[in-house]
Amino acid sequence: MVTLSSFSSTTNASSPYFDVMNYGAVGDGKTDNSQAFLKAWNETCKVQQQRATLNIPAKTFLLNPIQFLGPCVPTSINVQVAAKIIASTNKSLFSNNHWLLFSYVKGLTLTGSGTIDGQGAGSWQERRGVAALKFYTCPNLVLQGLTHINPQKAHIILTKCDGANINNITISAPEAAPNTDGIDIASSNHVQVRNSKIGTGDDCIAISARCSFINITSVTCGPGHGISIGSLGDPGSGDFDRVSEVHVRSCNFTGRNTTGVRIKTWQGGEGEVKKITYEDIVFDNVRYPIVIDQFYCPNNACKNHTSALAISDVLYTRITGTSSGDEVISLNCGTRNSCNNIVLDDIHLKSSDPTKTAYAHCLNVNGRASNVEPSADQCMHS
Numbered sequence: 001m002v003t004l005s006s007f008s009s010t011t012n013a014s015s016p017y018f019d020v021m022n023y024g025a026v027g028d029g030k031t032d033n034s035q036a037f038l039k040a041w042n043e044t045c046k047v048q049q050q051r052a053t054l055n056i057p058a059k060t061f062l063l064n065p066i067q068f069l070g071p072c073v074p075t076s077i078n079v080q081v082a083a084k085i086i087a088s089t090n091k092s093l094f095s096n097n098h099w100l101l102f103s104y105v106k107g108l109t110l111t112g113s114g115t116i117d118g119q120g121a122g123s124w125q126e127r128r129g130v131a132a133l134k135f136y137t138c139p140n141l142v143l144q145g146l147t148h149i150n151p152q153k154a155h156i157i158l159t160k161c162d163g164a165n166i167n168n169i170t171i172s173a174p175e176a177a178p179n180t181d182g183i184d185i186a187s188s189n190h191v192q193v194r195n196s197k198i199g200t201g202d203d204c205i206a207i208s209a210r211c212s213f214i215n216i217t218s219v220t221c222g223p224g225h226g227i228s229i230g231s232l233g234d235p236g237s238g239d240f241d242r243v244s245e246v247h248v249r250s251c252n253f254t255g256r257n258t259t260g261v262r263i264k265t266w267q268g269g270e271g272e273v274k275k276i277t278y279e280d281i282v283f284d285n286v287r288y289p290i291v292i293d294q295f296y297c298p299n300n301a302c303k304n305h306t307s308a309l310a311i312s313d314v315l316y317t318r319i320t321g322t323s324s325g326d327e328v329i330s331l332n333c334g335t336r337n338s339c340n341n342i343v344l345d346d347i348h349l350k351s352s353d354p355t356k357t358a359y360a361h362c363l364n365v366n367g368r369a370s371n372v373e374p375s376a377d378q379c380m381h382s
Helices: 034-046
Strands: 017-019 028-032 051-056 060-063 066-069 076-081 084-087 100-103 108-111 115-117 133-136 142-144 147-149 156-159 165-167 170-172 183-186 189-199 205-207 211-221 227-232 240-249 252-254 259-265 270-286 288-293 310-323 327-332 339-351 359-363 365-373
Touching: 017 034, 034 051, 034 060, 034 066, 183 189, 183 211, 205 211, 211 227, 227 240, 227 270, 259 270, 259 310, 270 288, 288 310, 288 339, 327 339, 359 365
Parallel strands: 017 051, 028 060, 051 076, 060 084, 066 100, 076 108, 084 115, 100 133, 108 142, 115 147, 133 156, 142 165, 147 170, 156 183, 165 189, 170 189, 183 205, 189 211, 205 227, 211 240, 211 252, 227 259, 240 270, 252 270, 259 288, 270 310, 288 327, 310 339, 327 359, 339 365
Antiparallel strands: none
């Protein structure tokens, strides 16, 4: 990883616009441009203006692992990306847990028609690697228009990024590429994800602990493992995990092996998931459309526990579509009192396989169901 702590200003203070080509960037797809990008970033970050722009033109730039560090003088920085930015395929360079990292930058915008290509296929078989694009403590972040493809692991990770707005982006990795989450959101509040298309080998969007007021609207997910809350409540962590006010609206899910909307928690964990809404959802041949799983165990070697993280006030409404399987609603709660006020309303799901009859499965679910096909009345406790 390379960083830069000193700089020289060459731009006109009245026109805080910086282009990486003016700092030695080559853009031939072969030369490492990391130092040139950092020089341009440093000037952008230190300019004595409220706003500044960093331009990355329509060329192909190879970058090694790099950190764009704040805090910056401008309260608004616009990074315009028309380029294709590609990662090195030399895995020995990735000793830190990222490829592109922005940290402690307020009012950051990444926008444009460019592509961020993690070139991660060489890491998928080993199930090792780093996230492509990470943001840490970047309040009021905006991501718009870019295409993100083929990372070693996750495409985008947001941590402590309150007020983030993600709009009109495309995320793509093969269905068989493991751990290639689309967007991971952690310790962040008031985040919006809108008008985007995500297809990956793992979760399209994953929301983890200490998140609230997450709004996901008009997103197409597939292939992938759906829009997930969790996993939460790992008893080995000792943390009290909270997620609240997550609202998923007007989203489409496609793909035979895709999970739809899912809440997943460990047995024996502590915490709460509450005030969650899924509405106006369409499933097209999705394997598991609606899931609550309080027996999450990724290594298949978990101990049985008699306690579970609390899930409450979850509404599923105006949901239609098809499943490649027959268990179209799967609500598995860990204890008799761990899932409360789970509401199913106006749901119509069927199997796309004419030889299968769709059904709902529930365990320890307290709530109600109305106008639901297949019927869930028999497995919900009022």
